[in-house]
Amino acid sequence: MFELIGVSPQALFGQLLLGLINGAFYALLSLGLAVIFGMMNVINFTHGAQYMMGAFCAWMLLNYAGVPYWGALVLAPIVVGSTGVLIERLFISRLYHLDHLYGLLLTFGLALVIEGVFRSQYGISGLPYGNPLPGGTNLGFMFLPWYRGWVVVVSLAVCLATWFLIEKTRLGSYLRAATERPDLVQAFGINVPRMITLTYGFGVGLAALAGVLAAPIYAIKPDIGANLIIVVFAVVVIGGMGSIMGSILTGFGLGILEGLTKVFYPEASNTVIFVVMAIVLMLRPQGLFGTPR
Amino acid sequence: MPEAQLAVREVHGWYGESHVLHGMSFEVAAGEVVTLLGRNGAGKTSTMRAIMGMLPQRTGSIAFEGRELIGLSSNRIARAGIAYCPEERGIFASLNVRENLMLPPVVKPGGFGIEQIYALFPNLRERSTSQGAQLSGGEQQMLAIARILRTGAKLLLLDEPTEGLAPVIVQHIGEAIRTLRRQGFTILLVEQNFRFAATVADRHYVVEYGRVIDMIPNSALPTYREKLQSYLGV
Ligand SMILES: Nc1ncnc2c1ncn2[C@@H]1O[C@H](COP(=O)(O)OP(=O)(O)O)[C@@H](O)[C@H]1O
Ligand SMILES: [Mg+2]
Numbered sequence: 001m002f003e004l005i006g007v008s009p010q011a012l013f014g015q016l017l018l019g020l021i022n023g024a025f026y027a028l029l030s031l032g033l034a035v036i037f038g039m040m041n042v043i044n045f046t047h048g049a050q051y052m053m054g055a056f057c058a059w060m061l062l063n064y065a066g067v068p069y070w071g072a073l074v075l076a077p078i079v080v081g082s083t084g085v086l087i088e089r090l091f092i093s094r095l096y097h098l099d100h101l102y103g104l105l106l107t108f109g110l111a112l113v114i115e116g117v118f119r120s121q122y123g124i125s126g127l128p129y130g131n132p133l134p135g136g137t138n139l140g141f142m143f144l145p146w147y148r149g150w151v152v153v154v155s156l157a158v159c160l161a162t163w164f165l166i167e168k169t170r171l172g173s174y175l176r177a178a179t180e181r182p183d184l185v186q187a188f189g190i191n192v193p194r195m196i197t198l199t200y201g202f203g204v205g206l207a208a209l210a211g212v213l214a215a216p217i218y219a220i221k222p223d224i225g226a227n228l229i230i231v232v233f234a235v236v237v238i239g240g241m242g243s244i245m246g247s248i249l250t251g252f253g254l255g256i257l258e259g260l261t262k263v264f265y266p267e268a269s270n271t272v273i274f275v276v277m278a279i280v281l282m283l284r285p286q287g288l289f290g291t292p293r
Numbered sequence: 294m295p296e297a298q299l300a301v302r303e304v305h306g307w308y309g310e311s312h313v314l315h316g317m318s319f320e321v322a323a324g325e326v327v328t329l330l331g332r333n334g335a336g337k338t339s340t341m342r343a344i345m346g347m348l349p350q351r352t353g354s355i356a357f358e359g360r361e362l363i364g365l366s367s368n369r370i371a372r373a374g375i376a377y378c379p380e381e382r383g384i385f386a387s388l389n390v391r392e393n394l395m396l397p398p399v400v401k402p403g404g405f406g407i408e409q410i411y412a413l414f415p416n417l418r419e420r421s422t423s424q425g426a427q428l429s430g431g432e433q434q435m436l437a438i439a440r441i442l443r444t445g446a447k448l449l450l451l452d453e454p455t456e457g458l459a460p461v462i463v464q465h466i467g468e469a470i471r472t473l474r475r476q477g478f479t480i481l482l483v484e485q486n487f488r489f490a491a492t493v494a495d496r497h498y499v500v501e502y503g504r505v506i507d508m509i510p511n512s513a514l515p516t517y518r519e520k521l522q523s524y525l526g527v
Contacts, residue, residue, distance in 0.1 A: 173395070176388060183347055188444070
Protein backbone atom coordinates (compact mmCIF):
# COMPACT_ATOMS: atom_id res chain seq x y z
CA MET A 1 0.00 0.00 0.00
CA PHE A 2 2.81 2.37 0.88
CA GLU A 3 4.40 1.64 -2.48
CA LEU A 4 1.16 2.73 -4.09
CA ILE A 5 1.27 6.20 -2.66
CA GLY A 6 5.00 6.41 -3.13
CA VAL A 7 6.19 7.00 0.42
CA SER A 8 7.89 4.71 2.89
CA PRO A 9 6.06 3.95 6.13
CA GLN A 10 9.10 5.22 8.05
CA ALA A 11 8.83 8.62 6.40
CA LEU A 12 5.06 8.77 6.79
CA PHE A 13 4.93 7.82 10.45
CA GLY A 14 8.06 9.80 11.24
CA GLN A 15 6.45 12.95 9.88
CA LEU A 16 3.16 12.10 11.55
CA LEU A 17 4.98 11.90 14.87
CA LEU A 18 6.71 15.22 14.23
CA GLY A 19 3.35 16.69 13.33
CA LEU A 20 1.84 15.30 16.49
CA ILE A 21 4.64 16.92 18.53
CA ASN A 22 4.14 20.27 16.86
CA GLY A 23 0.42 19.79 17.41
CA ALA A 24 1.06 19.17 21.11
CA PHE A 25 2.72 22.59 21.36
CA TYR A 26 0.08 24.31 19.23
CA ALA A 27 -2.64 22.80 21.41
CA LEU A 28 -1.07 23.77 24.74
CA LEU A 29 -0.36 27.30 23.58
CA SER A 30 -3.65 27.96 21.85
CA LEU A 31 -5.45 26.47 24.84
CA GLY A 32 -3.77 29.01 27.13
CA LEU A 33 -4.71 31.80 24.75
CA ALA A 34 -8.30 30.54 24.62
CA VAL A 35 -8.58 30.37 28.41
CA ILE A 36 -7.25 33.91 28.77
CA PHE A 37 -9.35 35.32 25.96
CA GLY A 38 -12.51 33.54 27.08
CA MET A 39 -12.22 34.88 30.60
CA MET A 40 -10.67 38.30 30.10
CA ASN A 41 -11.32 39.25 26.50
CA VAL A 42 -7.61 39.95 26.24
CA ILE A 43 -5.56 38.63 23.33
CA ASN A 44 -2.38 37.77 25.17
CA PHE A 45 0.44 38.73 22.82
CA THR A 46 2.93 38.03 25.63
CA HIS A 47 2.12 34.33 25.29
CA GLY A 48 5.12 33.48 23.10
CA ALA A 49 7.49 35.30 25.43
CA GLN A 50 5.98 33.41 28.37
CA TYR A 51 6.55 30.12 26.55
CA MET A 52 10.17 31.18 26.07
CA MET A 53 10.38 32.13 29.76
CA GLY A 54 9.23 28.61 30.63
CA ALA A 55 12.11 27.11 28.65
CA PHE A 56 14.62 29.56 30.14
CA CYS A 57 13.22 28.99 33.61
CA ALA A 58 13.86 25.25 33.24
CA TRP A 59 17.42 25.99 32.10
CA MET A 60 18.03 28.39 35.00
CA LEU A 61 16.57 26.00 37.55
CA LEU A 62 18.97 23.34 36.29
CA ASN A 63 22.08 25.51 35.95
CA TYR A 64 21.67 27.85 38.92
CA ALA A 65 19.80 25.66 41.39
CA GLY A 66 20.46 22.11 40.25
CA VAL A 67 16.76 21.37 39.83
CA PRO A 68 16.38 18.61 37.21
CA TYR A 69 13.85 18.50 34.40
CA TRP A 70 11.17 16.74 36.45
CA GLY A 71 11.26 19.43 39.08
CA ALA A 72 11.26 22.18 36.46
CA LEU A 73 8.18 20.65 34.83
CA VAL A 74 6.25 21.61 37.97
CA LEU A 75 8.23 24.61 39.21
CA ALA A 76 8.70 26.59 35.99
CA PRO A 77 4.96 26.91 35.23
CA ILE A 78 4.42 28.07 38.83
CA VAL A 79 7.25 30.61 38.69
CA VAL A 80 6.32 31.97 35.26
CA GLY A 81 2.61 31.82 36.11
CA SER A 82 3.37 33.99 39.15
CA THR A 83 4.99 36.60 36.93
CA GLY A 84 1.75 36.45 34.94
CA VAL A 85 -0.21 37.14 38.13
CA LEU A 86 2.00 40.18 38.75
CA ILE A 87 1.56 41.42 35.18
CA GLU A 88 -2.22 41.11 35.46
CA ARG A 89 -2.35 42.93 38.81
CA LEU A 90 0.10 45.66 37.83
CA PHE A 91 -0.86 46.33 34.23
CA ILE A 92 -3.65 44.41 32.52
CA SER A 93 -6.22 44.93 35.30
CA ARG A 94 -6.00 48.68 34.71
CA LEU A 95 -7.11 48.29 31.10
CA TYR A 96 -10.38 46.35 31.42
CA HIS A 97 -12.52 49.45 31.14
CA LEU A 98 -10.74 50.50 27.93
CA ASP A 99 -10.91 49.22 24.36
CA HIS A 100 -9.44 45.74 23.62
CA LEU A 101 -6.74 47.41 21.63
CA TYR A 102 -5.01 48.63 24.78
CA GLY A 103 -4.65 45.13 26.16
CA LEU A 104 -3.28 44.00 22.85
CA LEU A 105 -0.73 46.81 22.70
CA LEU A 106 0.30 46.28 26.30
CA THR A 107 0.85 42.53 25.96
CA PHE A 108 2.64 43.02 22.63
CA GLY A 109 4.94 45.63 24.14
CA LEU A 110 5.63 43.43 27.16
CA ALA A 111 6.63 40.60 24.85
CA LEU A 112 9.17 42.84 23.14
CA VAL A 113 10.58 43.98 26.47
CA ILE A 114 10.84 40.46 27.87
CA GLU A 115 12.47 39.10 24.73
CA GLY A 116 14.90 42.05 24.70
CA VAL A 117 15.93 41.38 28.28
CA PHE A 118 16.61 37.70 27.57
CA ARG A 119 18.49 38.56 24.39
CA SER A 120 20.80 40.94 26.19
CA GLN A 121 21.40 38.44 29.00
CA TYR A 122 21.72 35.18 27.10
CA GLY A 123 22.43 36.15 23.49
CA ILE A 124 20.81 34.55 20.50
CA SER A 125 22.93 31.47 19.96
CA GLY A 126 20.77 29.15 22.02
CA LEU A 127 21.33 27.20 25.22
CA PRO A 128 21.42 23.40 25.34
CA TYR A 129 19.22 21.31 27.61
CA GLY A 130 19.78 17.59 28.06
CA ASN A 131 17.19 15.01 27.13
CA PRO A 132 15.75 13.58 30.36
CA LEU A 133 14.37 10.51 28.56
CA PRO A 134 17.02 9.33 26.08
CA GLY A 135 16.46 6.32 23.87
CA GLY A 136 13.29 4.99 22.41
CA THR A 137 11.62 1.93 21.05
CA ASN A 138 11.12 0.40 17.66
CA LEU A 139 7.43 0.02 16.97
CA GLY A 140 8.08 -2.01 13.84
CA PHE A 141 6.77 0.61 11.46
CA MET A 142 8.77 3.44 13.04
CA PHE A 143 11.19 4.42 15.80
CA LEU A 144 9.58 6.25 18.72
CA PRO A 145 11.94 8.36 20.87
CA TRP A 146 10.70 8.19 24.45
CA TYR A 147 10.88 11.90 25.03
CA ARG A 148 8.75 12.74 21.98
CA GLY A 149 6.11 10.28 23.12
CA TRP A 150 6.22 11.86 26.57
CA VAL A 151 5.60 15.34 25.14
CA VAL A 152 2.50 14.17 23.30
CA VAL A 153 1.15 12.33 26.34
CA VAL A 154 1.73 15.23 28.75
CA SER A 155 0.22 17.75 26.38
CA LEU A 156 -2.86 15.61 25.77
CA ALA A 157 -3.32 14.95 29.47
CA VAL A 158 -2.95 18.61 30.45
CA CYS A 159 -5.25 19.76 27.64
CA LEU A 160 -7.97 17.29 28.59
CA ALA A 161 -7.62 18.09 32.30
CA THR A 162 -8.00 21.79 31.51
CA TRP A 163 -11.06 21.08 29.39
CA PHE A 164 -12.55 19.03 32.23
CA LEU A 165 -11.78 21.75 34.78
CA ILE A 166 -13.50 24.43 32.75
CA GLU A 167 -16.44 22.52 31.29
CA LYS A 168 -17.30 20.04 34.04
CA THR A 169 -16.41 21.42 37.46
CA ARG A 170 -17.96 23.99 39.73
CA LEU A 171 -14.91 26.24 39.47
CA GLY A 172 -15.29 26.03 35.70
CA SER A 173 -18.95 27.03 35.95
CA TYR A 174 -17.87 30.16 37.86
CA LEU A 175 -15.45 30.97 35.05
CA ARG A 176 -18.00 30.39 32.31
CA ALA A 177 -20.67 32.36 34.16
CA ALA A 178 -18.26 35.23 34.80
CA THR A 179 -17.62 35.57 31.06
CA GLU A 180 -21.35 36.36 30.71
CA ARG A 181 -22.12 38.45 33.81
CA PRO A 182 -19.07 39.14 36.01
CA ASP A 183 -21.06 41.60 38.15
CA LEU A 184 -23.73 39.01 38.95
CA VAL A 185 -21.23 36.24 39.69
CA GLN A 186 -19.55 38.62 42.10
CA ALA A 187 -22.91 39.48 43.67
CA PHE A 188 -23.30 35.76 44.42
CA GLY A 189 -20.23 35.97 46.64
CA ILE A 190 -17.34 35.13 44.32
CA ASN A 191 -14.24 37.30 44.18
CA VAL A 192 -14.23 37.76 40.42
CA PRO A 193 -11.18 40.03 40.10
CA ARG A 194 -9.08 37.47 41.96
CA MET A 195 -10.48 34.69 39.78
CA ILE A 196 -9.49 36.65 36.67
CA THR A 197 -5.97 37.19 38.00
CA LEU A 198 -5.56 33.48 38.70
CA THR A 199 -6.98 32.58 35.29
CA TYR A 200 -4.34 34.70 33.63
CA GLY A 201 -1.69 33.10 35.81
CA PHE A 202 -3.01 29.67 34.80
CA GLY A 203 -2.97 30.48 31.07
CA VAL A 204 0.58 31.79 31.40
CA GLY A 205 1.52 28.66 33.33
CA LEU A 206 0.29 26.55 30.39
CA ALA A 207 2.57 28.52 28.06
CA ALA A 208 5.48 28.00 30.44
CA LEU A 209 4.75 24.27 30.63
CA ALA A 210 4.95 24.11 26.84
CA GLY A 211 8.29 25.93 27.14
CA VAL A 212 9.67 23.35 29.57
CA LEU A 213 8.49 20.52 27.31
CA ALA A 214 10.24 22.21 24.38
CA ALA A 215 13.56 22.78 26.18
CA PRO A 216 15.07 19.32 25.51
CA ILE A 217 13.91 19.36 21.87
CA TYR A 218 14.80 22.82 20.60
CA ALA A 219 17.73 25.06 21.50
CA ILE A 220 16.58 27.57 24.09
CA LYS A 221 16.64 31.02 22.46
CA PRO A 222 14.93 34.33 23.24
CA ASP A 223 13.02 34.24 19.94
CA ILE A 224 11.59 30.69 20.07
CA GLY A 225 8.29 32.02 21.32
CA ALA A 226 8.01 34.83 18.81
CA ASN A 227 8.44 32.36 15.93
CA LEU A 228 6.03 29.79 17.28
CA ILE A 229 3.34 32.21 18.36
CA ILE A 230 2.68 33.38 14.80
CA VAL A 231 1.62 29.87 13.85
CA VAL A 232 -0.31 29.51 17.10
CA PHE A 233 -2.32 32.63 16.38
CA ALA A 234 -3.21 31.13 13.00
CA VAL A 235 -4.30 27.98 14.85
CA VAL A 236 -6.45 30.10 17.14
CA VAL A 237 -8.06 31.89 14.22
CA ILE A 238 -8.84 28.54 12.57
CA GLY A 239 -10.25 26.98 15.75
CA GLY A 240 -12.17 30.04 16.87
CA MET A 241 -11.26 32.23 19.80
CA GLY A 242 -12.40 31.12 23.21
CA SER A 243 -13.48 27.52 22.54
CA ILE A 244 -11.54 25.18 24.83
CA MET A 245 -12.08 21.86 23.05
CA GLY A 246 -11.87 23.69 19.73
CA SER A 247 -8.36 24.93 20.43
CA ILE A 248 -7.21 21.48 21.56
CA LEU A 249 -8.58 19.67 18.49
CA THR A 250 -7.40 22.35 16.10
CA GLY A 251 -3.92 22.39 17.63
CA PHE A 252 -3.36 18.66 17.27
CA GLY A 253 -5.21 18.49 13.96
CA LEU A 254 -3.15 21.19 12.31
CA GLY A 255 0.10 19.73 13.63
CA ILE A 256 -0.80 16.41 11.98
CA LEU A 257 -1.89 18.16 8.79
CA GLU A 258 1.47 19.93 8.69
CA GLY A 259 3.25 16.59 9.11
CA LEU A 260 1.24 15.00 6.30
CA THR A 261 1.98 17.94 4.04
CA LYS A 262 5.70 17.42 4.67
CA VAL A 263 5.32 13.87 3.33
CA PHE A 264 3.12 14.49 0.33
CA TYR A 265 3.92 18.04 -0.70
CA PRO A 266 6.91 19.30 1.27
CA GLU A 267 7.00 22.64 -0.55
CA ALA A 268 3.75 23.68 1.16
CA SER A 269 4.56 22.46 4.66
CA ASN A 270 5.46 25.90 6.00
CA THR A 271 2.42 27.57 4.57
CA VAL A 272 -0.31 24.96 4.84
CA ILE A 273 -1.62 26.33 8.15
CA PHE A 274 -1.92 29.81 6.70
CA VAL A 275 -3.68 28.47 3.63
CA VAL A 276 -6.16 26.67 5.90
CA MET A 277 -6.56 29.90 7.85
CA ALA A 278 -7.39 31.84 4.70
CA ILE A 279 -9.97 29.22 3.65
CA VAL A 280 -11.57 29.12 7.09
CA LEU A 281 -11.72 32.90 7.24
CA MET A 282 -13.56 32.94 3.92
CA LEU A 283 -16.05 30.19 4.76
CA ARG A 284 -16.48 30.48 8.53
CA PRO A 285 -14.97 33.71 9.86
CA GLN A 286 -15.75 32.84 13.49
CA GLY A 287 -13.49 29.78 13.23
CA LEU A 288 -14.33 26.07 13.13
CA PHE A 289 -15.47 25.90 16.76
CA GLY A 290 -16.20 29.56 17.43
CA THR A 291 -19.57 31.18 17.90
CA PRO A 292 -20.26 34.40 16.02
CA ARG A 293 -20.23 37.44 18.30
CA MET B 294 -41.79 47.35 64.85
CA PRO B 295 -39.00 44.92 65.87
CA GLU B 296 -35.42 45.92 65.20
CA ALA B 297 -34.75 46.12 61.49
CA GLN B 298 -32.79 43.34 59.78
CA LEU B 299 -32.10 45.70 56.91
CA ALA B 300 -31.89 49.45 57.50
CA VAL B 301 -31.33 51.71 54.50
CA ARG B 302 -30.60 55.31 55.55
CA GLU B 303 -30.19 58.37 53.36
CA VAL B 304 -28.65 56.44 50.48
CA HIS B 305 -27.56 58.39 47.43
CA GLY B 306 -26.49 56.61 44.31
CA TRP B 307 -24.98 57.52 40.95
CA TYR B 308 -24.33 56.01 37.55
CA GLY B 309 -21.39 58.15 36.48
CA GLU B 310 -22.70 61.73 36.45
CA SER B 311 -26.30 60.69 36.74
CA HIS B 312 -27.63 60.96 40.32
CA VAL B 313 -30.44 58.40 40.66
CA LEU B 314 -30.95 57.73 44.40
CA HIS B 315 -31.77 60.82 46.45
CA GLY B 316 -31.82 59.92 50.12
CA MET B 317 -33.45 56.50 49.94
CA SER B 318 -34.46 55.35 53.45
CA PHE B 319 -36.51 52.37 54.64
CA GLU B 320 -36.36 49.34 56.92
CA VAL B 321 -37.22 45.68 56.69
CA ALA B 322 -37.69 43.52 59.79
CA ALA B 323 -36.64 39.88 59.92
CA GLY B 324 -39.29 37.62 58.40
CA GLU B 325 -41.15 40.44 56.67
CA VAL B 326 -42.11 40.67 53.02
CA VAL B 327 -41.81 44.30 51.99
CA THR B 328 -42.27 45.78 48.54
CA LEU B 329 -40.88 48.81 46.77
CA LEU B 330 -43.66 50.14 44.53
CA GLY B 331 -43.16 52.91 42.03
CA ARG B 332 -43.16 53.99 38.45
CA ASN B 333 -40.62 52.92 35.87
CA GLY B 334 -37.37 54.75 36.46
CA ALA B 335 -38.22 55.64 40.08
CA GLY B 336 -35.02 53.96 41.34
CA LYS B 337 -36.26 50.59 42.63
CA THR B 338 -33.73 48.49 40.76
CA SER B 339 -30.99 50.96 41.60
CA THR B 340 -31.89 50.61 45.28
CA MET B 341 -31.41 46.85 45.07
CA ARG B 342 -28.14 47.31 43.22
CA ALA B 343 -27.04 49.77 45.90
CA ILE B 344 -27.78 47.21 48.62
CA MET B 345 -25.80 44.56 46.69
CA GLY B 346 -22.88 46.90 46.09
CA MET B 347 -23.46 46.79 42.34
CA LEU B 348 -24.01 50.52 41.84
CA PRO B 349 -20.87 52.31 40.63
CA GLN B 350 -21.11 54.87 43.44
CA ARG B 351 -23.21 55.09 46.60
CA THR B 352 -23.18 56.94 49.93
CA GLY B 353 -25.27 56.83 53.11
CA SER B 354 -25.78 53.79 55.29
CA ILE B 355 -27.02 50.29 54.57
CA ALA B 356 -26.97 48.10 57.67
CA PHE B 357 -27.73 44.38 57.57
CA GLU B 358 -28.11 42.60 60.91
CA GLY B 359 -26.35 45.59 62.45
CA ARG B 360 -23.40 45.42 60.07
CA GLU B 361 -22.59 48.35 57.76
CA LEU B 362 -22.46 47.32 54.09
CA ILE B 363 -21.58 50.63 52.43
CA GLY B 364 -18.02 50.29 51.22
CA LEU B 365 -18.05 46.49 50.99
CA SER B 366 -17.62 44.85 47.59
CA SER B 367 -20.59 42.87 46.33
CA ASN B 368 -19.00 39.47 46.95
CA ARG B 369 -18.60 40.34 50.66
CA ILE B 370 -22.18 41.63 50.82
CA ALA B 371 -23.43 38.33 49.38
CA ARG B 372 -21.40 36.47 51.99
CA ALA B 373 -23.05 38.53 54.74
CA GLY B 374 -26.25 36.67 53.82
CA ILE B 375 -28.09 38.66 51.15
CA ALA B 376 -29.07 37.16 47.80
CA TYR B 377 -30.22 38.99 44.71
CA CYS B 378 -32.55 37.95 41.91
CA PRO B 379 -32.17 40.61 39.21
CA GLU B 380 -34.94 42.08 37.10
CA GLU B 381 -33.42 40.68 33.90
CA ARG B 382 -33.14 37.31 35.75
CA GLY B 383 -29.48 36.84 34.86
CA ILE B 384 -29.71 33.19 33.84
CA PHE B 385 -26.36 32.12 32.38
CA ALA B 386 -27.09 31.04 28.82
CA SER B 387 -24.02 28.84 28.46
CA LEU B 388 -24.71 26.91 31.69
CA ASN B 389 -27.38 24.27 32.00
CA VAL B 390 -30.20 24.49 34.52
CA ARG B 391 -28.43 22.41 37.12
CA GLU B 392 -25.21 24.39 36.76
CA ASN B 393 -27.18 27.62 37.11
CA LEU B 394 -28.88 26.21 40.17
CA MET B 395 -25.63 25.12 41.79
CA LEU B 396 -23.68 28.25 40.85
CA PRO B 397 -24.20 30.62 43.80
CA PRO B 398 -21.96 29.44 46.61
CA VAL B 399 -23.47 28.53 49.98
CA VAL B 400 -22.71 31.47 52.25
CA LYS B 401 -24.56 30.47 55.44
CA PRO B 402 -25.90 27.22 56.85
CA GLY B 403 -29.60 26.50 56.61
CA GLY B 404 -30.25 27.04 52.92
CA PHE B 405 -32.67 24.92 50.90
CA GLY B 406 -31.62 21.48 49.72
CA ILE B 407 -32.03 20.59 46.08
CA GLU B 408 -35.13 18.45 46.83
CA GLN B 409 -36.80 21.34 48.66
CA ILE B 410 -36.12 23.53 45.63
CA TYR B 411 -37.60 20.97 43.23
CA ALA B 412 -40.63 20.66 45.49
CA LEU B 413 -41.18 24.41 45.17
CA PHE B 414 -40.49 24.54 41.40
CA PRO B 415 -41.10 21.04 39.96
CA ASN B 416 -40.49 22.19 36.36
CA LEU B 417 -36.82 22.72 37.11
CA ARG B 418 -36.26 19.04 37.79
CA GLU B 419 -37.48 18.08 34.31
CA ARG B 420 -35.41 20.82 32.71
CA SER B 421 -32.23 20.17 34.70
CA THR B 422 -30.08 19.35 31.67
CA SER B 423 -31.42 22.10 29.37
CA GLN B 424 -29.18 25.05 28.63
CA GLY B 425 -30.15 28.30 30.32
CA ALA B 426 -30.77 29.88 26.92
CA GLN B 427 -33.53 27.35 26.08
CA LEU B 428 -35.80 28.17 29.03
CA SER B 429 -39.09 30.06 28.75
CA GLY B 430 -39.45 33.35 30.60
CA GLY B 431 -41.37 31.69 33.43
CA GLU B 432 -38.81 28.91 33.80
CA GLN B 433 -35.98 31.46 33.84
CA GLN B 434 -37.72 33.39 36.60
CA MET B 435 -38.26 30.26 38.67
CA LEU B 436 -34.62 29.28 38.19
CA ALA B 437 -33.45 32.78 39.14
CA ILE B 438 -35.38 32.57 42.41
CA ALA B 439 -34.55 28.91 43.01
CA ARG B 440 -30.80 29.30 42.76
CA ILE B 441 -30.59 31.89 45.52
CA LEU B 442 -32.51 29.67 47.97
CA ARG B 443 -29.61 27.22 48.27
CA THR B 444 -27.18 29.84 49.55
CA GLY B 445 -28.46 30.16 53.09
CA ALA B 446 -29.01 33.90 52.62
CA LYS B 447 -31.73 35.14 54.98
CA LEU B 448 -32.63 38.24 52.99
CA LEU B 449 -33.80 37.84 49.39
CA LEU B 450 -33.98 40.77 46.99
CA LEU B 451 -36.45 39.94 44.21
CA ASP B 452 -36.67 42.49 41.43
CA GLU B 453 -40.00 42.30 39.55
CA PRO B 454 -40.32 38.52 39.60
CA THR B 455 -43.70 38.62 37.83
CA GLU B 456 -42.78 41.00 35.03
CA GLY B 457 -44.03 39.80 31.66
CA LEU B 458 -45.25 36.41 32.87
CA ALA B 459 -48.54 34.60 32.22
CA PRO B 460 -51.14 34.77 35.05
CA VAL B 461 -50.79 31.10 35.97
CA ILE B 462 -47.02 31.54 36.43
CA VAL B 463 -47.54 34.74 38.39
CA GLN B 464 -49.79 32.72 40.70
CA HIS B 465 -47.16 30.03 41.08
CA ILE B 466 -44.53 32.63 41.98
CA GLY B 467 -46.88 34.27 44.48
CA GLU B 468 -47.39 30.84 46.06
CA ALA B 469 -43.63 30.35 46.24
CA ILE B 470 -43.09 33.74 47.89
CA ARG B 471 -45.73 32.96 50.55
CA THR B 472 -44.03 29.61 51.18
CA LEU B 473 -40.66 31.30 51.56
CA ARG B 474 -42.18 33.77 54.00
CA ARG B 475 -43.54 30.90 56.12
CA GLN B 476 -40.04 29.37 56.08
CA GLY B 477 -38.70 32.53 57.71
CA PHE B 478 -37.03 34.30 54.78
CA THR B 479 -37.03 38.08 54.72
CA ILE B 480 -37.99 39.37 51.28
CA LEU B 481 -37.60 42.76 49.68
CA LEU B 482 -39.70 42.72 46.55
CA VAL B 483 -39.83 45.24 43.72
CA GLU B 484 -43.20 45.30 42.01
CA GLN B 485 -45.13 47.45 39.60
CA ASN B 486 -48.19 45.26 39.95
CA PHE B 487 -49.66 46.25 43.29
CA ARG B 488 -52.54 43.79 43.01
CA PHE B 489 -49.92 41.05 43.05
CA ALA B 490 -47.92 42.83 45.77
CA ALA B 491 -51.02 42.93 47.99
CA THR B 492 -51.27 39.13 47.91
CA VAL B 493 -47.78 38.51 49.29
CA ALA B 494 -46.48 41.51 51.26
CA ASP B 495 -46.74 42.89 54.80
CA ARG B 496 -45.89 46.48 53.93
CA HIS B 497 -45.26 48.63 50.88
CA TYR B 498 -42.89 51.53 50.35
CA VAL B 499 -43.74 53.93 47.55
CA VAL B 500 -40.66 55.10 45.66
CA GLU B 501 -40.43 58.23 43.52
CA TYR B 502 -37.38 60.12 42.21
CA GLY B 503 -34.96 57.91 44.09
CA ARG B 504 -36.53 58.21 47.54
CA VAL B 505 -39.35 56.73 49.61
CA ILE B 506 -42.36 59.03 49.67
CA ASP B 507 -44.83 56.89 51.60
CA MET B 508 -45.24 53.66 53.53
CA ILE B 509 -48.46 51.63 53.42
CA PRO B 510 -49.23 48.60 55.63
CA ASN B 511 -50.82 45.89 53.52
CA SER B 512 -54.00 45.99 55.64
CA ALA B 513 -54.43 49.68 54.79
CA LEU B 514 -54.03 49.11 51.08
CA PRO B 515 -57.76 49.31 50.23
CA THR B 516 -58.09 52.78 51.79
CA TYR B 517 -54.97 53.91 49.95
CA ARG B 518 -56.12 52.62 46.60
CA GLU B 519 -56.76 55.98 44.98
CA LYS B 520 -53.67 57.62 46.39
CA LEU B 521 -51.56 54.67 45.26
CA GLN B 522 -53.01 54.85 41.78
CA SER B 523 -51.96 58.46 41.55
CA TYR B 524 -48.45 57.54 42.84
CA LEU B 525 -48.06 54.81 40.29
CA GLY B 526 -49.78 56.74 37.54
CA VAL B 527 -52.11 53.87 36.64
N1 LIG C 1 -26.88 51.48 33.94
C1 LIG C 1 -27.43 52.72 34.04
N2 LIG C 1 -26.73 53.82 33.66
C2 LIG C 1 -27.26 55.06 33.77
N3 LIG C 1 -28.48 55.31 34.24
C3 LIG C 1 -29.24 54.28 34.64
C4 LIG C 1 -28.75 52.93 34.56
N4 LIG C 1 -29.72 52.10 35.03
C5 LIG C 1 -30.76 52.91 35.38
N5 LIG C 1 -30.47 54.20 35.15
C6 LIG C 1 -31.35 55.36 35.43
O1 LIG C 1 -31.57 55.37 36.82
C7 LIG C 1 -32.91 55.75 37.11
C8 LIG C 1 -33.54 54.69 37.99
O2 LIG C 1 -33.64 53.51 37.26
P1 LIG C 1 -34.07 52.12 37.92
O3 LIG C 1 -33.44 52.01 39.24
O4 LIG C 1 -33.81 51.07 36.93
O5 LIG C 1 -35.64 52.35 38.09
P2 LIG C 1 -36.80 51.29 38.34
O6 LIG C 1 -36.21 49.98 38.67
O7 LIG C 1 -37.58 51.88 39.45
O8 LIG C 1 -37.61 51.25 37.08
C9 LIG C 1 -33.62 55.92 35.76
O9 LIG C 1 -33.65 57.28 35.46
C10 LIG C 1 -32.73 55.19 34.80
O10 LIG C 1 -32.77 55.80 33.54
MG1 LIG D 1 -36.39 48.21 37.66
